[in-house]
Amino acid sequence: MSNQDALIEIRDVCKLFTDDGDEKQAVDHISLTIRRHEFVTLLGPSGCGKTTTLRMIAGFETPTSGAIYIDGKDVSAVPPYKRKVNTVFQRYALFPHLNVADNIAFGLTVKKLPKDVIAQKVDAMLRMVGLQGYNKRKVTSLSGGEQQRVAIARALVNEPEVLLLDEPLGALDLKKRKEMQIELKNMQQKLGITFVYVTHDQEEALTMSDTVVVMRGGTIQQVGTPQDIYNEPRNRFVADFIGESNIIDGIMPEDERVVIGDVSLDCVDKGFAPNEPVDVVIRPEDIYIVTQSDKGQFKGTVESVVFKGVHYEMQVRDTAGFLWLIQDTSMFAEGMEVGLIVRPEDIHIMRKSDDPNAAVYREEEAL
Amino acid sequence: MRRNHKALHLISRLYMVAVLVFLYAPILVMMVLSFNEGKSRGNFTGFSLKWYGELFQNAEIMQALSNTLIIAVISSLVATVVGTFAAYGISQMNRRSQGLVMNISYLPVINPDIVTGVSLMLLFIFMRMNLGFATMLISHIVFNIPYVILSVMPRIKQMDRHLLEAAMDLGLPPLRAFLKVVLPDIMPGVISGMIMAFTLSIDDFVISFFTTSGVQNLSIYIYSSARRGIEPTVYAIMTLMFVTVVSLLLLINRKSLGRTVAKRTRI
Numbered sequence: 001m002s003n004q005d006a007l008i009e010i011r012d013v014c015k016l017f018t019d020d021g022d023e024k025q026a027v028d029h030i031s032l033t034i035r036r037h038e039f040v041t042l043l044g045p046s047g048c049g050k051t052t053t054l055r056m057i058a059g060f061e062t063p064t065s066g067a068i069y070i071d072g073k074d075v076s077a078v079p080p081y082k083r084k085v086n087t088v089f090q091r092y093a094l095f096p097h098l099n100v101a102d103n104i105a106f107g108l109t110v111k112k113l114p115k116d117v118i119a120q121k122v123d124a125m126l127r128m129v130g131l132q133g134y135n136k137r138k139v140t141s142l143s144g145g146e147q148q149r150v151a152i153a154r155a156l157v158n159e160p161e162v163l164l165l166d167e168p169l170g171a172l173d174l175k176k177r178k179e180m181q182i183e184l185k186n187m188q189q190k191l192g193i194t195f196v197y198v199t200h201d202q203e204e205a206l207t208m209s210d211t212v213v214v215m216r217g218g219t220i221q222q223v224g225t226p227q228d229i230y231n232e233p234r235n236r237f238v239a240d241f242i243g244e245s246n247i248i249d250g251i252m253p254e255d256e257r258v259v260i261g262d263v264s265l266d267c268v269d270k271g272f273a274p275n276e277p278v279d280v281v282i283r284p285e286d287i288y289i290v291t292q293s294d295k296g297q298f299k300g301t302v303e304s305v306v307f308k309g310v311h312y313e314m315q316v317r318d319t320a321g322f323l324w325l326i327q328d329t330s331m332f333a334e335g336m337e338v339g340l341i342v343r344p345e346d347i348h349i350m351r352k353s354d355d356p357n358a359a360v361y362r363e364e365e366a367l
Numbered sequence: 368m369r370r371n372h373k374a375l376h377l378i379s380r381l382y383m384v385a386v387l388v389f390l391y392a393p394i395l396v397m398m399v400l401s402f403n404e405g406k407s408r409g410n411f412t413g414f415s416l417k418w419y420g421e422l423f424q425n426a427e428i429m430q431a432l433s434n435t436l437i438i439a440v441i442s443s444l445v446a447t448v449v450g451t452f453a454a455y456g457i458s459q460m461n462r463r464s465q466g467l468v469m470n471i472s473y474l475p476v477i478n479p480d481i482v483t484g485v486s487l488m489l490l491f492i493f494m495r496m497n498l499g500f501a502t503m504l505i506s507h508i509v510f511n512i513p514y515v516i517l518s519v520m521p522r523i524k525q526m527d528r529h530l531l532e533a534a535m536d537l538g539l540p541p542l543r544a545f546l547k548v549v550l551p552d553i554m555p556g557v558i559s560g561m562i563m564a565f566t567l568s569i570d571d572f573v574i575s576f577f578t579t580s581g582v583q584n585l586s587i588y589i590y591s592s593a594r595r596g597i598e599p600t601v602y603a604i605m606t607l608m609f610v611t612v613v614s615l616l617l618l619i620n621r622k623s624l625g626r627t628v629a630k631r632t633r634i
Binding site for chain 2: 019085089097107154
């Protein structure tokens with residue numbers, strides 16, 4: 001293999017499901033390389049193909065076309081019980097007739113390891129996930145968070161090369177989820193195991209991952225570090241899905257200049273055709289509000305104010321009728337006339353043609 | 368108000384007693400007569416176990432009893448294995464096929480026994496099979512399978528649908544994964560399905576009657592001896608059958624009752 005570091009290679013994989021005669025393209029020609037020790041998150045709305053992709057890496061689904069390589073070997077036809085990957089399932093899938101220790105020991109028992117070795121490894125795992133002394137407990141008597149920990153221990157005890165996690169924190173409350181996010185990240189760094197994590201929660205993806213893969217409609221929209229994805233979304237969909245964004249139509253008359261309605265702004269993007277129509281993306285926290293409306297690049301009226309804890313979230317309608325979403329630590333009262341200012345480096349310009357699904361969004365928005 | 372309430376309570380009590388009397392009086396009479404010394408159906412002349420003694424001396428009855436038990440054991444075991452795998456297979460289908468297949472499996476349950484019996488007989492004759500022990504056994508397996516499916520299905524529905532995958536993920540091939548992980552979880556449904564199949568097989572007369580010839584089970588023996596005039600030995604067998612079936616039913620009910628109680632205490 002050309003890339004020494006590559007552990008999983010997904011090459012031009014498609015997955016077609018046939019259900020009652022209806023064909024559904026769950027995954028549509030995706031290619032992706034996952035490196036050793038990387039924490040990769042597949043992120044997207046439901047039905048985007050992220051879980052199907054994960055299940056193909058686990059071996060529960062076979063690609064309709066294309067191939068998946070693990071450690072340089074084509075595993076497309078290898079059944080799950082012969083792959084060096086383990087999975088943490090969405091609803092844990094613990095074995096209800098076995099106690100905590102026997103659940104964790106399951107994979108080791110299958111491998112017929114000596115009893116004392118198994119007991120040792122199980123205890124070490126229980127310590128790692130913070131459940132010392134839970135050996136004989138029934139799994140059905142555990143809380144959701146505890147079951148989650150058992151599920152993680154049951155997978156990790158096998159020392160897999162890759163751990164696959166399918167929305168593992170989805171059933172936990174917000175506080176538990178935040179705790180587990182940090183713990184999972186720590187475990188991954190300590191053990192040096194490659195994690196492939198599936199979630200629809202963009203905040204979770206940004207918090208934990210080395211690399212985020214944004215998916216939509218069975219295709220990959222963007223691959224990058226959390227910072228890349230957040231700061232330089234490649235298209236309108238990514239910008240909209242990752243965090244909140246103001247997305248507005250604009251025109252690039254020349255390099256480093258964009259026109260929104262009748263307002264002309266400096267920006268840092270270049271390389272567009274003269275007068276090319278573009279999507280302009282501006283994050284709500286990157287807009288400054290001034291009380292003298294004449295000093296702003298845009299003029300508008302505050303339409304609503306919501307207190308969000310750290311900041312206030314305000315909607316401001318400008319004179320051209322566009323509704324801006326703005327986050328600011330100071331409050332501006334409803335009905336106030338204000339001005340809006342955006343710095344050139346906070347303006348992100350996206351080519352409309354960069355977006356394979358552009359037509360789809362416009363249709364969705366029209367509905 | 369209060370008196371009204373009391374009267375109502377009394378009436379509902381009486382009503383229940385009347386229903387129970389109608390249900391159980393005939394069986395009670397038969398049980399009492401099975402201990403009667405004389406042959407008379409009218410008066411009880413004294414307690415005796417002589418009919419039970421004769422019952423166990425009667426080679427024909429003993430043969431019929433052993434046929435009944437062998438068929439009940441084999442047919443309930445085979446139906447349990449087939450039905451359990453079938454139920455799991457059905458549960459993995461998509462929603463529409465699942466509904467269709469469940470309805471098809473359910474059909475033999477609501478189909479009149481006589482239709483099932485006659486059609487099985489016709490099929491055996493059409494296939495040039497001699498009616499006898501084997502054909503009766505096959506018929507019992509066939510009519511037992513849907514009951515097992517119906518009893519196992521709810522347990523499978525309650526189960527985490529990723530259990531099998533989790534076991535495969537941890538290194539077991541599909542069949543071993545099923546036996547090690549899925550089967551223990553659905554066991555209560557499998558056991559009650561098996562007990563139900565066993566009692567239904569012991570119970571059955573109509574389907575057995577049409578799908579065998581020469582080989583008798585108890586119900587066929589009783590039917591043919593009734594035409595000769597019922598001997599008190601028959602009361603004795605029927606008493607034994609009743610007691611067997613009732614105790615098995617109690618066993619099933621206690622199992623499912625225990626389950627609901629356990630669930631309630633967990634909540």
